[in-house]
Amino acid sequence: MLYKSTKNFLLTAFALIVLIPCSIVVLGTFKTDAEIYSTPLALPKEWTLNNFRTLFDSGGLITPFKNSVIVAISSVLITLILASMAAYAIARSITISGKVLFFLFTLGLAIPGQVNIIPIYVLFVKLHLNNSLLGLVLVNIALTLPISIFILTSFFKDLSREMFEAASIDGAGHWRVFRSVALPLCRPAMGATGIFLFVICWNDLLYPLMLISELSKKTLPLILIDYRGEYFSSFSMLFTAIFVASIPMVVMYLFFQRSFIAGITAGAVKG
Amino acid sequence: MASPAFAIYSFLYLYPSISNLWNSTKRWDGVTPPEFIGARNFTYLATNDDLFLNVVGNNFRFAFVVVVLQTTLSLLFATFLLKNTKTTIFLRVVYFFPTILSSVSVGLIWLFLYNPNYGLINATAKSIGLMNEPGVNWLGDGRFALYAIAITQVWFHTGQMVVIYVAGLQQIPAELYEAAEVDGASRWQQFKNITWPMALPTTAVVVAYTTIQSFRAFDLVYAMTQGGPNNASDVLVTLIYNTAFASFKFGYASAQSVLLVVTVLLITWLQRRTLRVNYGDR
Numbered sequence: 001m002l003y004k005s006t007k008n009f010l011l012t013a014f015a016l017i018v019l020i021p022c023s024i025v026v027l028g029t030f031k032t033d034a035e036i037y038s039t040p041l042a043l044p045k046e047w048t049l050n051n052f053r054t055l056f057d058s059g060g061l062i063t064p065f066k067n068s069v070i071v072a073i074s075s076v077l078i079t080l081i082l083a084s085m086a087a088y089a090i091a092r093s094i095t096i097s098g099k100v101l102f103f104l105f106t107l108g109l110a111i112p113g114q115v116n117i118i119p120i121y122v123l124f125v126k127l128h129l130n131n132s133l134l135g136l137v138l139v140n141i142a143l144t145l146p147i148s149i150f151i152l153t154s155f156f157k158d159l160s161r162e163m164f165e166a167a168s169i170d171g172a173g174h175w176r177v178f179r180s181v182a183l184p185l186c187r188p189a190m191g192a193t194g195i196f197l198f199v200i201c202w203n204d205l206l207y208p209l210m211l212i213s214e215l216s217k218k219t220l221p222l223i224l225i226d227y228r229g230e231y232f233s234s235f236s237m238l239f240t241a242i243f244v245a246s247i248p249m250v251v252m253y254l255f256f257q258r259s260f261i262a263g264i265t266a267g268a269v270k271g
Numbered sequence: 272m273a274s275p276a277f278a279i280y281s282f283l284y285l286y287p288s289i290s291n292l293w294n295s296t297k298r299w300d301g302v303t304p305p306e307f308i309g310a311r312n313f314t315y316l317a318t319n320d321d322l323f324l325n326v327v328g329n330n331f332r333f334a335f336v337v338v339v340l341q342t343t344l345s346l347l348f349a350t351f352l353l354k355n356t357k358t359t360i361f362l363r364v365v366y367f368f369p370t371i372l373s374s375v376s377v378g379l380i381w382l383f384l385y386n387p388n389y390g391l392i393n394a395t396a397k398s399i400g401l402m403n404e405p406g407v408n409w410l411g412d413g414r415f416a417l418y419a420i421a422i423t424q425v426w427f428h429t430g431q432m433v434v435i436y437v438a439g440l441q442q443i444p445a446e447l448y449e450a451a452e453v454d455g456a457s458r459w460q461q462f463k464n465i466t467w468p469m470a471l472p473t474t475a476v477v478v479a480y481t482t483i484q485s486f487r488a489f490d491l492v493y494a495m496t497q498g499g500p501n502n503a504s505d506v507l508v509t510l511i512y513n514t515a516f517a518s519f520k521f522g523y524a525s526a527q528s529v530l531l532v533v534t535v536l537l538i539t540w541l542q543r544r545t546l547r548v549n550y551g552d553r
Binding site: 003007010011014015017018019020021022024025036037038040041082083085086088089090101104105107108110111112113114115116117118119120121122123138139141142143145146149174175178199202203204205206209210220221224225228235238239242245246249250252253257260261264265 | 272273275276277279280281282283284285286287288290291294301344347348351352362363364365366367368369370371372373374375376379380381382383384388389391394426429430431434435438458483486487489490493494508511512515516521524525528529531532535536539
């Protein structure tokens with residue numbers, strides 16, 4: 001009895017600890033600052049969209065939203081294509097080269113990507129890739145290739161060799177086997193990996209902070225940091241901006257909980 | 272087929288990592304040509320730089336608090352949420368939710384909760400008489416800032432660890448618990464003698480992952496305090512960032528980066544070793 005009630009109490013308490021701050025944000029988007037400060041958890045006295053209007057009228061959120069979408073989607077798609085090709089090559093090669101390649105890619109898992117900020121900065125300034133979305137995409141690809149290749153290689157290795165060999169005997173070349181046999185089979189793994197990558201790219205702050213200073217190229221996390229200074233005492237604006245910046249993730253999470261949890265967790269365990 | 276990936280990876284990951292080593296032997300402001308100074312950056316870091324030593328200490332304290340709290344909480348909740356029922360699945364989904372938010376959003380949300388005047392934490396504490404005016408300035412007070420961020424980090428990622436633990440604990444054969452039940456073992460005995468030892472490999476993964484994440488921490492700290500007040504909540508990556516992009520000491524920052532890599536590699540090696548010694552090659 002005691003065990004059961006302690007357990008239920010703790011489970012409910014933690015659920016509330018997670019949900020209360022999130023509800024404050026959602027409710028806050030409809031409130032004035034004064035209301036947020038005095039009664040953060042109460043329902044708004046008046047449901048108005050004024051905060052959204054103010055933010056969107058100033059035009060400040062639309063461009064970063066677009067930039068984030070462009071950067072995240074292109075990074076994820078290109079990484080998935082490149083990583084699946086590399087993983088397939090590694091998984092299927094019996095020669096030493098596959099092992100060496102795999103080792104080199106896994107080095108990237110051991111070395112934290114954060115330590116590359118200085119060389120990347122110097123290199124990108126030279127190549128004029130700072131203040132460019134292409135630059136961010138390239139960084140994202142480089143940073144997420146190791147983990148993606150790691151996850152996808154272990155997936156390809158689990159597929160049965162005979163299937164590939166049968167396709168080869170039927171006269172299919174490497175490319176054909178990859179496209180018609182391997183890729184369709186690994187669609188679920190690609191989906192989960194893609195979601196994992198999307199979360200990383202959508203939320204990254206460090207590299208954009210270092211590489212982007214032009215307002216027209218900023219991504220959502222950068223704009224949120226700007227707003228932190230600009231609207232320092234106006235949490236109604238901050239909460240509305242957080243809300244808008246989180247919508248894509250939340251919607252995806254509601255629809256694909258399983259793949260989300262599987263993807264992010266596999267990424268964590270394997271990384 | 273691996274060549275496009277390898278080209279990008281070597282150009283934008285391997286090469287930068289290696290050039291870090293080389294840059295760490297330079298005095299360099301990022302503008303004028305670098306000057307070779309051997310290991311002097313490192314000797315200075317180790318002997319003369321109190322700030323660096325403090326920040327290393329901060330990072331270890333941060334990692335310790337996060338690892339202990341997050342691992343304990345996630346193991347506890349995972350044992351509660353082990354069976355797959357509608358309620359447990361729902362709770363896992365709720366607990367996991369913060370993981371999908373960005374560090375910046377989480378940081379800003381907690382900036383509100385920690386606000387000394389109207390933040391939820393102080394307001395609640397004051398209303399039930401636990402705190403007097405003017406209230407604790409959690410993020411503005413050097414004694415608390417680092418730990419306040421650590422708590423936020425725990426809020427952020429405990430759900431993810433719960434999911435990892437649940438996956439690990441579900442591998443434990445149910446017969447073990449049934450046998451223990453028959454022998455009249457209490458819940459605590461079952462936990463101590465079955466769950467804990469059987470979950471050790473998962474614990475190793477969770478602890479190593481959390482430790483490494485703590486040494487990679489940047490976004491949350493930057494969003495909440497930017498390392499302040501007076502570097503009280505600075506961690507290694509925020510320090511490296513500031514050394515390079517606020518003080519323009521590129522060579523010195525590279526030396527700090529090299530030490531960060533060494534730390535992370537050591538942790539990874541320790542984890543692999545622990546797993547191999549206790550559980551064979553996995």
